[in-house]
Amino acid sequence: MIGEEVRAAHEQLVRRGTGVGASSAAASDATSRQRVGSDAHAALDTWESRSCSLFPYLEVVAHFQAVGRSQADPALVRRLSSVPADRQDAFLAAWLPMTCDQETGGYVTYAGLHPHLLAAGADQGEDADTTAHGSGRDRLRSRLDELTVAVLGDLLRTEAATAGLDSPAPAVRTRLRATARLLVLSGDLAPRHRLDPSVTTDVAAALTRTQDPLDSLAEASERAAKTVLELVSPSVAQTVFRSLLPVTRLHDEIMFIRSIQVFEALYEQIGLAVAESRDALLEEHLDKAVDVLAAVTDRMTVLPALFRLLGTMPVKAFAVIRGYTSGRSAVQSRSYRRIEAACAPLPPSGVVDAPWTGPTLQEAWSDVRTRPGADLLTEQLRRLDTLWRGMKRSHWGITLRIIGEVPGTGGTAGASYLKTTSETPLFPALTGKGER
Numbered sequence: 001m002i003g004e005e006v007r008a009a010h011e012q013l014v015r016r017g018t019g020v021g022a023s024s025a026a027a028s029d030a031t032s033r034q035r036v037g038s039d040a041h042a043a044l045d046t047w048e049s050r051s052c053s054l055f056p057y058l059e060v061v062a063h064f065q066a067v068g069r070s071q072a073d074p075a076l077v078r079r080l081s082s083v084p085a086d087r088q089d090a091f092l093a094a095w096l097p098m099t100c101d102q103e104t105g106g107y108v109t110y111a112g113l114h115p116h117l118l119a120a121g122a123d124q125g126e127d128a129d130t131t132a133h134g135s136g137r138d139r140l141r142s143r144l145d146e147l148t149v150a151v152l153g154d155l156l157r158t159e160a161a162t163a164g165l166d167s168p169a170p171a172v173r174t175r176l177r178a179t180a181r182l183l184v185l186s187g188d189l190a191p192r193h194r195l196d197p198s199v200t201t202d203v204a205a206a207l208t209r210t211q212d213p214l215d216s217l218a219e220a221s222e223r224a225a226k227t228v229l230e231l232v233s234p235s236v237a238q239t240v241f242r243s244l245l246p247v248t249r250l251h252d253e254i255m256f257i258r259s260i261q262v263f264e265a266l267y268e269q270i271g272l273a274v275a276e277s278r279d280a281l282l283e284e285h286l287d288k289a290v291d292v293l294a295a296v297t298d299r300m301t302v303l304p305a306l307f308r309l310l311g312t313m314p315v316k317a318f319a320v321i322r323g324y325t326s327g328r329s330a331v332q333s334r335s336y337r338r339i340e341a342a343c344a345p346l347p348p349s350g351v352v353d354a355p356w357t358g359p360t361l362q363e364a365w366s367d368v369r370t371r372p373g374a375d376l377l378t379e380q381l382r383r384l385d386t387l388w389r390g391m392k393r394s395h396w397g398i399t400l401r402i403i404g405e406v407p408g409t410g411g412t413a414g415a416s417y418l419k420t421t422s423e424t425p426l427f428p429a430l431t432g433k434g435e436r
């Protein structure tokens with residue numbers, strides 16, 4: 001149940017205009033047919049009468065983006081929740097739950113994670129790290145990187161479209177710069193879908209001209225984002241378009257959901273690397289285990305830039321998003337929890353189960369730790385632990401600034417919970433603490 005105060009604060013922000021701290025362009029530019037859902041109903045009629053075989057994602061997404069998932073037309077939501085199984089393909093089956101989870105929804109449907117994993121090639125859109133081996137892992141890595149770059153491109157397009165103003169507020173400038181910077185760094189974050197440098201040359205140059213009006217960065221960003229979305233495969237571009245069903249009409253929620261999607265792809269990559277290096281150690285391939293960990297920790301060097309983007313979240317906007325997302329929290333992230341479970345034995349968190357079968361990476365390491373060359377491996381484990389805990393400390397700091405000491409939407413104590421977890425090592429045996 002969303003409180004009156006939260007609703008009123010939402011309306012107030014939406015009335016402020018379009019962009020950071022205000023309405024999304026999709027909500028403010030929507031036609032009345034998109035708002036009431038009549039376009040979506042009409043398109044569904046056609047699809048149901050079988051005169052069109054492609055599910056009308058465009059019209060349905062336009063309605064959800066116009067009014068927010070929480071205000072979607074109840075009749076449309078009912079229709080979507082009763083789409084018969086014989087009319088569902090695997091993607092539609094993974095996507096539909098996003099549209100009708102208003103009462104029961106959690107984190108996964110909120111952030112469109114199943115459609116993303118399915119598009120990346122994980123079985124059933126779940127548990128990428130356990131379902132893939134060998135070349136399957138490599139394919140997954142490449143597709144996840146393609147998704148990440150597409151998500152960043154789409155976010156840059158959204159931010160640039162609302163930033164091309166004559167004298168933008170400092171928050172608009174900071175947001176656009178942080179988003180543009182991430183696309184420039186995408187080769188480090190997502191190296192298996194490295195963009196040709198020419199795609200981001202103008203953006204990188206505009207970022208160095210800090211005194212220029214924002215228009216030049218906005219224009220370069222729009223061009224780069226358009227190219228990125230043309231370069232990715234159509235199925236990835238479609239998935240990225242369909243996986244954005246905000247619960248509010250706020251522009252900032254788009255950044256929030258896109259950030260979650262980028263972090264989740266990174267968690268998947270870390271999970272794949274931990275599983276692969278563990279397997280390599282079990283097969284006595286110490287060098288390979290080192291290389292796999294080195295590659296993933298290189299990706300994690302982009303984390304500060306990701307937190308700079310997240311840090312542009314206005315406090316008032318997040319208070320509203322929080323009010324509309326009670327019960328949905330990244331504390332429910334399986335990919336995140338599985339990383340910790342795969343690194344070392346973990347006591348039950350009480351939040352979400354993350355079963356891990358077989359030896360953990362720490363156990364595999366401890367069997368080889370005295371062998372020649374194991375120093376390099378130990379160094380990589382330390383680097384992973386340092387970056388992982390650094391990430392958790394940044395998350396704690398941002399949380400403290402944005403919501404203060406109030407409880408989280410996942411039912412924990414909030415910032416104090418995050419502080420405690422940021423002190424827990426990934427590999428307790430490395431710090432001489434034994435078990436967690």
Ligand code: HEM
Nearest residue numbers: 259260263329330331336399402408409410411412414421
């Ligand atoms: C303004 C931004 C954010 C704030 C204020 C925030 C706040 C919180 C809070 C209070 C918790 C504690 C759990 C709860 O009760 O909900 C939490 C957990 C968590 N959040 Fe965030 N969060 C933000 C953004 C993100 C993003 C973009 C991600 C990316 C996926 C994320 C990932 C996580 C994870 C993985 C946990 C579980 C941590 C653990 O159990 O160790 N957060 N967050």
